[in-house]
Amino acid sequence: MKHNLIIIGSGPAGLTSAIYAARADLKPIVFEGNQPGGQLTITTDVENYPGFPEGIMGPEMMDLFRKQAQRFGAETHFKNVDSVDLSKTPFEVKVGEEIHHADSIVIATGASAKLLNFESETKLMGHGVSACATCDGFFFRDKEVLVVGGGDSAMEEATFLTKFASKVTIVHRRTEFRASKIMQKRVFDNPKIEILWNHSVVDMIGEPDQGGLTSAKVKHSETGEVSEIKCDGLFLAIGHKPNSDFLNNQLETDDKGYIITKADSTATSINGVFACGDIQDTVYRQAITAAGSGCMSAIEVERYLETLH
Numbered sequence: 001m002k003h004n005l006i007i008i009g010s011g012p013a014g015l016t017s018a019i020y021a022a023r024a025d026l027k028p029i030v031f032e033g034n035q036p037g038g039q040l041t042i043t044t045d046v047e048n049y050p051g052f053p054e055g056i057m058g059p060e061m062m063d064l065f066r067k068q069a070q071r072f073g074a075e076t077h078f079k080n081v082d083s084v085d086l087s088k089t090p091f092e093v094k095v096g097e098e099i100h101h102a103d104s105i106v107i108a109t110g111a112s113a114k115l116l117n118f119e120s121e122t123k124l125m126g127h128g129v130s131a132c133a134t135c136d137g138f139f140f141r142d143k144e145v146l147v148v149g150g151g152d153s154a155m156e157e158a159t160f161l162t163k164f165a166s167k168v169t170i171v172h173r174r175t176e177f178r179a180s181k182i183m184q185k186r187v188f189d190n191p192k193i194e195i196l197w198n199h200s201v202v203d204m205i206g207e208p209d210q211g212g213l214t215s216a217k218v219k220h221s222e223t224g225e226v227s228e229i230k231c232d233g234l235f236l237a238i239g240h241k242p243n244s245d246f247l248n249n250q251l252e253t254d255d256k257g258y259i260i261t262k263a264d265s266t267a268t269s270i271n272g273v274f275a276c277g278d279i280q281d282t283v284y285r286q287a288i289t290a291a292g293s294g295c296m297s298a299i300e301v302e303r304y305l306e307t308l309h
């Protein structure tokens with residue numbers, strides 16, 4: 001069966017696209033992927049999304065997004081898209097053994113924050129551990145935090161966090177940063193920032209229901225010696241990975257795999273294929289900007305489909 005529109009991804013971008021497309025009577029199909037609701041489902045309080053003056057828990061907010069899309073007729077499936085064929089129209093979307101066809105596609109597969117991948121990190125995510133200083137820095141007023149990383153984003157996050165935190169320690173596994181000189185200088189000149197060279201975080205200590213993170217274990221890169229640092233927060237700033245592998249290089253991307261969209265548009269290098277949210281955003285990476293571009297994508301799909309008939 002051929003659909004008007006298949007939306008790949010169910011974070012703020014994909015589900016906003018679904019709300020607008022469903023209200024335009026396009027009967028969109030959403031494949032939610034392995035993380036239904038997207039990245040906000042791994043965090044706790046969201047305090048910067050307009051309309052929720054008391055804040056809202058990330059998973060609850062994404063349930064509301066989904067319900068709103070379903071209310072207008074969007075069909076959502078907890079399935080992952082394995083690959084797409086964009087070389088012919090209607091486009092082909094492969095989901096396991098199933099093959100779906102669509103006149104248009106919105107790609108909203110996000111960019112996952114790189115994590116250290118140990119159990120305590122998963123347990124404490126949203127309970128002192130975060131991958132987004134813009135989102136969660138506010139919760140750490142007068143607290144001591146660690147930032148893990150050595151690139152531009154680590155420098156930026158550490159500098160930003162000094163607005164709130166009493167002390168910021170950057171933990172870096174090497175003896176020099178990879179960040180640009182100007183960003184490094186900002187860090188070196190900031191009296192609230194300390195740097196722990198030659199160390200990596202190997203464990204995080206604390207219980208989610210007892211105040212969250214209390215300390216982190218760090219290991220010296222050369223001697224292997226493990227020590228413990230008390231901290232209230234830990235921010236991972238070791239980069240993001242755009243979820244675009246399944247596209248198999250069929251769309252124009254930058255060298256990291258972020259989809260390139262036309263200026264002031266969600267149009268990609270292939271007519272009828274649109275991209276919104278973090279998969280095409282290396283700058284803002286917020287729920288509201290993802291939702292905004294999700295809205296743009298649905299309006300652009302509607303206009304595109306009109307040209308087909």
Ligand SMILES: Cc1cc2nc3c(=O)[nH]c(=O)nc-3n(C[C@H](O)[C@H](O)[C@H](O)COP(=O)(O)OP(=O)(O)OC[C@H]3O[C@@H](n4cnc5c(N)ncnc54)[C@H](O)[C@@H]3O)c2cc1C
Binds near residue numbers: 045113131278279
């Ligand atoms: C810990 C943390 C806390 C945050 N806190 C805030 C906050 O307080 N406020 C804020 O504004 N922003 C916050 N952010 C940022 C925000 O989560 C992102 O900017 C936003 O979720 C991006 O939305 P998106 O829809 O583009 O992608 P995502 O939310 O990343 O969603 C991507 C979706 O694509 C799906 N997907 C991926 N591959 C496939 C595939 N092959 N097939 C089908 N589906 C696929 C996934 O399952 C997922 O549903 C936070 C981020 C993190 C990591």
